[in-house]
Amino acid sequence: MSLARALVDVRPLRTSPLFRRLLIGRTVSTLGSFMTVVTVMFQVWDATRSTVWSGAVGLAQALPMIGIGLFAGSWVDRADRRRVYLLGNAGQAACSLLLAVQGFTGHVPVAAVLALVAVQASFGAVGAPAAGVFVPRLLPKDQVAAGLALNQVTGQAMMLLGPAVAGVVLGWWGIGVCYLLDAASFGVSFAASFALPAMPPVGEQSRPGLGGVADGLRFLTGHRVVRGALLTDLAATVLAMPASLFPLVNSERFDGDPRTLGLFLSALAVGGVATTALSGPVTRLARPGPVMLGAAGTWGAALAGFGLTTSAWAGLGFLVVAGAADALAVLSRTTIVQTCTPDALLGRVTAAETIVGQAGPQLGNLRAGAVAGWSSGATALVTGGLLCLAAVTAGGASTPELRRGSGPADAPTPPAPPAGAPAAPAVEPG
Structure with a gap:
């Protein structure tokens, strides 16, 4: 290549x-x-x-x-x-x-x-x-x-x-x-x-108030691929979010060295940036469903490995892998949402995706802190990573549409843009 x-x-x-x-x-x-x-x-x-x-x-x-x-x-x-x-x-x-x-x-x-x-x-x-x-x-x-x-x-x-x-x-x-x-x-x-x-909506406009919100939620619960993608992301962040555990693990394993603590977050970011910069083959593959399942499972496995290791260098390596997996999972989730959702519903579904992205990590940090409170940081990491891996496996098994790939939902073709603007993509049936 x-x-x-x-x-x-x-x-x-x-x-x-x-x-x-x-x-x-x-x-x-x-x-x-x-x-x-x-x-x-x-x-x-x-x-x-x-x-x-x-x-x-x-x-x-x-x-x-x-x-x-x-x-x-x-x-x-x-x-x-x-x-x-x-x-x-x-x-x-x-x-x-x-x-x-x-x-x-x-x-x-x-x-x-x-x-x-x-x-x-x-x-x-x-x-x-x-x-x-x-x-x-x-x-x-x-x-x-x-x-x-x-x-x-x-x-x-x-x-x-x-x-x-x-x-x-x-x-x-x-x-x-x-x-x-x-x-x-x-x-x-x-x-x-x-x-x-x-850029007005293409198709039937949203109903005002709670009716429009309900229509968006009805689409989310009824579209198996979009629902599976958001649930997979929620499982990965709620069950295996590591950030709140970093100070405790650093104290337990690495004597509270501030240099090590700073490298934990940097390692996640380095993995994410490097993987996204090398994402050409993934985006050309056009199979975001399997990629997301694999990435979310890798995220859980890498964080479990981070919880098990006592080596600072091995731990940073696991975090780089976790950051790379997280970047691929987020990219795949967003691709699924934006290619599988009809234009007339895209604002509501994007809002729901944003809420999942905001609420999931907050709940995950809360869960991790509670588990670590009655056990240890390492235990919270390992159990969270394994639970994430189990949840992703179960989600993939129960949602064959996500496992096989994903195709766009039925949606009308957007109107022609003004002169000089690029044509909006037609959305094909999935």
Whole structure:
């Protein structure tokens, strides 16, 4: 296999100038968002020295996504997705500007900072379902997985770069400048997405309120491939999420060395970035179902191996494998959702996928901490990894459609785009 075919498939960058601009804008805004995550944590800890308040930062970011997501998805499936996404971007930028103002002035209660973070997350919950329709509408069907891989590899790269940049900016210029740079990054994203064509739903529009939400949930429970993909992801994160155990395992096995603890998270990220960068063969294979099952099982097995080893180097190797498996599982899950869901339902299903991605790790960290509390970190890792492997095996056995592969659901062909825009892909029956 040539190196060019092994690397992430870059055909979408040549096929669609609009996708290329959108990717650049979203990459810049992702960098700014990770800078803000670090800055908020730093500001709250510096002001309170309280782990309770520090933990509240995660809740302020996650709860709006979970509480608003499904209703936002229903609204997205009744509106022009481009306008909804622009509204979400503008709202997030405004919140970053307000965070910058309080960062420069100081003396703002921590509760007010968290309230701004929650409002910003709410705008993010509105924009995320709208963004979920862009790739399948801008790219031919056979390039959707490649487009998602490009989104993922740039996002992971910014996850590595953003905290480092935030640390430098915080040290040199302070929290106000960090927030201001985040606001500017949303401006870049807004400008990049402003050129997109109108993207109203194709097919029957969502019903308002709970009726539209119920229709989306009915599709999720009835479509075996999409349901199987989301349940597989939920099982992997709830049963085998390791992050909350890292400090305990580091203390139990490696004498609490802070250098080892830092390498744990870096190893997961390195595995994810490297695998996504070499995802060309996987995205061209066009069989996301089997890939997801294999990756989710590998995730569980690698974390069980990490729990068993007493060697720091072997442990880091297991975490690199786990990070690689996680990246493939996420890429496959997103590909399944965006190619198997009719356009008229895509906002709601993307919202549900986002909620699974937010809630699963939180519940997984809670489960891991509870198990470790009455046993040990290693026991929590090993049992979680084995339970994940068993759940994925059972899911694959009970969902042959996911095991064989996945094909798009029936959906109408989108209308022709305006002149100069790439044709939206026709969705073929699965």
